[in-house]
Amino acid sequence: MYDDVLLPTDGSGAADAAVPHAIELADRYGARLHVLYVADTTEYSTVTFEDDVVDPLAEEGQSVVDEVVEKAGDLNVEAVGVVMKGGAYETILQYVEDEGIDVVVMGTHGRRGLDRALLGSVTERIVRTSDVPVLTVREDEE
Template identity: 55%
Template structure:
């Protein structure tokens, strides 16, 4: 049923909880887990350190996906990792379409009411625009 599962992560605590669902689903179906971190180009994250241009979000993303890849291996799940720049929801959906992803597993912080409406949500946009199933793991803060 599932050969390729996408787990977009930002390294947050809600994402860490969603990982458990993603890795269990991948293990159950013998699926490959795609771990994606999107360095949000809507935010300024580039700086110069010692004369070298460094993108702090890309650096953080590399650390996050390496950690998730190691945790997936501990569960016996093959993981493919990638750090991309872009608008998070658009990049997630493009990645899923380009790679034939069967299911997306992602976290939401469970915001509701005016706060959720004003802040928007990457997860909400992915759910509304995805052509494949999306498993949303809620974390009420």
């Protein structure tokens, strides 16, 4: 049923809540887990240091991705980690299409009402526009 599971992550508590669900789903179906961190280039994230451009978000992303890939590997789940630059939801949707992803597992902050309407949500946009199923996991309130 599922050969490729995507876990987009930003290293937040909400994203972390989705990690065990994504690993379990990949394990249950013998699927490959794709761990994706998008360094959002729609926000100012680059700094110049001695003529080299360093992107601290991409560096942080690699650390976040490596940690999840290691957790999956510890449970004998095949996992690949990817850090990409771009707009978060657009990049996630493009990755889904390019890699033939079968299901997306994402965390949600569980905002409601005016907060949700004003702030929007990458997860909500993915849920509304994805061509594949999206499993959302609410962050624990504690």
